[in-house]
Amino acid sequence: MLIEIKNLVKNYIMGDIQVPALKNVSLTIDRNEYVAIMGPSGSGKSTLMNILGCLDTPSDGQYLFDNVDVSTLSDDALSIMRNREIGFIFQNFNLLPKMNSLQNVELPLMYAGVPKAVRRERAMEALERVGLADRMDHKPTELSGGQRQRVAVARALVTKPGILLADEPTGALDSKTGVEIMALFDELHRDGNTLILITHEREIAEYSHRIIQIRDGLIFSDEKNHRSNDVEQKIYKTRG
Amino acid sequence: MQFEEIVRVALHALMDHKFRSFLTMLGIIFGVASVIAMLSIGEGAKREAIAKYQDLGVNNIIVREKKLSNAELEEVRARFSPGLSINDARVIKEIVPEVVQVAPQAEKEAEVKMGDMSAKSTVIGITPAFVEILNYETEDGIFISTDHYNNSLKVCVLGAGLANSFFPNQSALGKMVKVDDQWLEVVGVMKSKAVFTETVGELASRDLNNDVYVPLTTFNKRFTKDNLLESEIKQITIKVNSSGKLMESAALIRSILDRHHFNNEDYSIVIPFELLKQEEKERQIYNILLGAIAAISLVVGGIGIMNIMLATVMERTREIGIRRAIGARKKDIMSQFVVEAVAISITGGLIGVVLGVVLSFSISWFTDVTTFIRVYSIFIAFFFSVLVGISFGYLPAKNAANLKPIESIRYE
Numbered sequence: 001m002l003i004e005i006k007n008l009v010k011n012y013i014m015g016d017i018q019v020p021a022l023k024n025v026s027l028t029i030d031r032n033e034y035v036a037i038m039g040p041s042g043s044g045k046s047t048l049m050n051i052l053g054c055l056d057t058p059s060d061g062q063y064l065f066d067n068v069d070v071s072t073l074s075d076d077a078l079s080i081m082r083n084r085e086i087g088f089i090f091q092n093f094n095l096l097p098k099m100n101s102l103q104n105v106e107l108p109l110m111y112a113g114v115p116k117a118v119r120r121e122r123a124m125e126a127l128e129r130v131g132l133a134d135r136m137d138h139k140p141t142e143l144s145g146g147q148r149q150r151v152a153v154a155r156a157l158v159t160k161p162g163i164l165l166a167d168e169p170t171g172a173l174d175s176k177t178g179v180e181i182m183a184l185f186d187e188l189h190r191d192g193n194t195l196i197l198i199t200h201e202r203e204i205a206e207y208s209h210r211i212i213q214i215r216d217g218l219i220f221s222d223e224k225n226h227r228s229n230d231v232e233q234k235i236y237k238t239r240g
Numbered sequence: 241m242q243f244e245e246i247v248r249v250a251l252h253a254l255m256d257h258k259f260r261s262f263l264t265m266l267g268i269i270f271g272v273a274s275v276i277a278m279l280s281i282g283e284g285a286k287r288e289a290i291a292k293y294q295d296l297g298v299n300n301i302i303v304r305e306k307k308l309s310n311a312e313l314e315e316v317r318a319r320f321s322p323g324l325s326i327n328d329a330r331v332i333k334e335i336v337p338e339v340v341q342v343a344p345q346a347e348k349e350a351e352v353k354m355g356d357m358s359a360k361s362t363v364i365g366i367t368p369a370f371v372e373i374l375n376y377e378t379e380d381g382i383f384i385s386t387d388h389y390n391n392s393l394k395v396c397v398l399g400a401g402l403a404n405s406f407f408p409n410q411s412a413l414g415k416m417v418k419v420d421d422q423w424l425e426v427v428g429v430m431k432s433k434a435v436f437t438e439t440v441g442e443l444a445s446r447d448l449n450n451d452v453y454v455p456l457t458t459f460n461k462r463f464t465k466d467n468l469l470e471s472e473i474k475q476i477t478i479k480v481n482s483s484g485k486l487m488e489s490a491a492l493i494r495s496i497l498d499r500h501h502f503n504n505e506d507y508s509i510v511i512p513f514e515l516l517k518q519e520e521k522e523r524q525i526y527n528i529l530l531g532a533i534a535a536i537s538l539v540v541g542g543i544g545i546m547n548i549m550l551a552t553v554m555e556r557t558r559e560i561g562i563r564r565a566i567g568a569r570k571k572d573i574m575s576q577f578v579v580e581a582v583a584i585s586i587t588g589g590l591i592g593v594v595l596g597v598v599l600s601f602s603i604s605w606f607t608d609v610t611t612f613i614r615v616y617s618i619f620i621a622f623f624f625s626v627l628v629g630i631s632f633g634y635l636p637a638k639n640a641a642n643l644k645p646i647e648s649i650r651y652e
Contacts (some may be wrong), residue, residue: 036409053644075567094562094649098256105542110245111567155566 001064002194003029003052003060004163010047021047023217024061028196029163029196030227034189036208036225038196046167053088053165054081062179066162068221083112087156093166094138094149095140099150102136108159126154130184146177153184163194170204182207183238246572247278250579254587264548265588267541268628271590279617280600282527284610289519295433297374300484301490303328303476307509310359313469321504323471326456328500333476336492338485339478343370346459347474348466352452353418354406355538361402361417363452365459365473379403381413384455388427392457396424400432401449419452422462430571471506483513485636507626535624536633541588544630545581545633553577553643560640561648574641581627581633589625590595 010022022044029035050056051063054070057078060232063070065085066237088094091108097102114122127136130150140148149169156164166185170178186207189195197208205211206227213220254261275488296302305324316323329344346365351358359633370376371383379400388395396419403412412426417494454462460472480489490509497507553560560573597613604611 005565050646053565055649062295076571079564079567079569082565088565090649094558096559096562098252107563108566111563111569111572113242159567 001024001028002031002033002066003027004062004064004067005052006062006064008048008051008058008063010044010051010056011059012068020217022051022201025214025217025219027212027219029194031194032189032192034185034195034207035131036196036199036205036211037214038199038202038205038211039214039220040132040200043214045198045200045214047217049167049196050166052080052163052196053086080112083108087159087161087164089149089152089166089169090165091171092174093140093145093150093152093172095148095155097140100122100137100139101132101143101154104140104151105155105158107156112159120221122158123154126158127151129157131156144177145173146180149173149177149181150184153181153188155195157188163196164188165196167198168200169197170201171199177219177233178204183235186235207235235240246575246579247583249576250583252575253580254583260588262547262582263600264545264584265591266355268538268585268588268625269541269592269595270590271534271538271628272625274297274537275531275624276593276596276613276617276623277525277599277603277611278530278534279620280596280613281403281609282318282523282610283467283617284604284615285523287612288610289516289523290525292514293516296510297477297479298513298516299480299486300373300512301478301480301486301493301494303332303478304510305471305474306505308506310467310469311458313467316501316504316506319502319504321501321506322475324507325472325500328497329473329476331496331500332476332493335496336478336535338480338489338490340371340481341369341479341501343367343373343479344369344456344473344475345475345477346472348420348459348463350420350440350452350463352402352406354415357406359402359405359450359634361399361419361450361452362446363454363459363463365454365456365463367456369451370477373477376433377431378428378586381426383428384453387470388455389455392455392461394422394424394462395427395455396456397428397430397453398426399430399449399451401447403429405640417452419454420463422452424452424454431473440569452636482533486511486513514645532561536625538621538628541625542585542632545584546627546632548638549577549581549633550639552580553636553640556640557643557648557651560643561645561651564645565641570641573643574637577637577640578630578633581637582629585625585633589622592625593622598622 005025005027008022008025012019012021025048032203037045037048042046043191047056051058058071061071065081070081096107102120102123105119105126106119109119109122127133130153132147132150135143135147140151170181173181182204185195197204199205206225209225209227210223210224211225303324326344329342333339333342344367348363350363352361359394366384368384368386368389376383378397381397383396383397384397395416398412406412406417407415412429415426416423478493490511494509501507563573598610600613603609604641
């Protein structure tokens, strides 16, 4: 098991009231799974993502990542976990605007203490992997939305993390570009990466192989997803 | 993250906002510049004072006749005081063990004439020892020699100012000048001396460059006193072998003179070295004040840095969130912002050093205030600017590091 969550609880304190965001969630995710976590806004899926992504710690329960209990780690240790094991892909890309693609992709390696020459090489590899070999010295403002998201994917990939955690990755893209990104995810999955997709759109969740639905801080359903012909068709088409 | 990386990231951030960075630096620039300028003014005043007292001799004790009115003069003579005399000088040299050399000098206001030019001047009758005691040097020719003195020759040495106005662009040597009613041959010209602008004890301020030096023997033989009751000489300059013995020697000299002058206080003793020490003490307070004002401006500059850095942290909340999400630790963020603050203060400090040096030179160039820059003052100013950067950069950096990654990444 790569990820093992047992009886996870997360409460937020708002003034005097305790607001439960997650009430007793348990789930396991294996290596090389492609999971979509679905739910409407306010369901607790973002809270779950924050905890899975080591951005936040649970109020109660256990989170084992590769048999390491993450819920008890210090702030520094969580930073290191995020750096090495988690590749974030955000809805609004979250690239640093003053840096070009290559520098953006190098950034996680810089915090990992990788020497400059090695860093450059690995960042270039990652950008090639997402098909942006010719956009390395472009700044985010000089790139299209799809290209920006590819840079973000390259940045997530570059440290060879345990999981890729994508939060509404197509939310800011038009549908055609969205499909391209989903096709890229599919390739990454076939390369052996573990993908966790957070979304509220059924259409996007359909690309995954397992869909977990969350409602009101609880797991509502957790089932295997056999991709429809339609989805396979879309992916096939983009591959050309 | 390696230090080099942190510095690069910080410098990039500063270069992205050149104008803002420059404005932030201004406080430090002016702070450092004013520290250097203020210290250089203090140092300049100190050097000027030292030079002034060095002219009087740091190992010297000066015994000077008090300025007395005719009535007072009559009174002290009636009480048997003969006034300062060559004999006093001789006795001091014989009795006081630390005394190396004495130089008695007589003085008289006189008119010096050359052709149709004339000037008011002070004729000073001296012994050859004079030049040895006071570090006076001739620009041209020689000073009054033993030969001149022993034979009471009619020679003189002119002050630089006098020589310049009488003999512009030519040598004064061998020329004759008329002092009162005496024709004297010029054998030497003094080096120009700093104008004495302050009164030191009984030594009134005057322009030494207008003096005329003649052998004391010649003086006594050729020049008549204005007043019969006047003392033989006006001043005795006494050189002691070490500045540590000045006070003891002065006490001994005082008791000798008191005995010779029958306890008439018609003379005063000036110890330039003691006056220098005293003046230095007074000036120290003034210097501390100057330094404090400059230091305040440096601190204000630091507050400016803090202000901008706090605003920058707000503005870059999202960037901080992104960096944290991809693995930056608190201390990575912390050092990034501290280094930015320090980079601002170092750059500002360097510009401030240059400005301070320019300022200090301009002050001495455009005003009559003397300035002198000690290398250590540059280091002090620079060191403090870095210290200010670190201390005022700390709080904003801590704020930045403590931002919660989940919240800051969604910050718009």
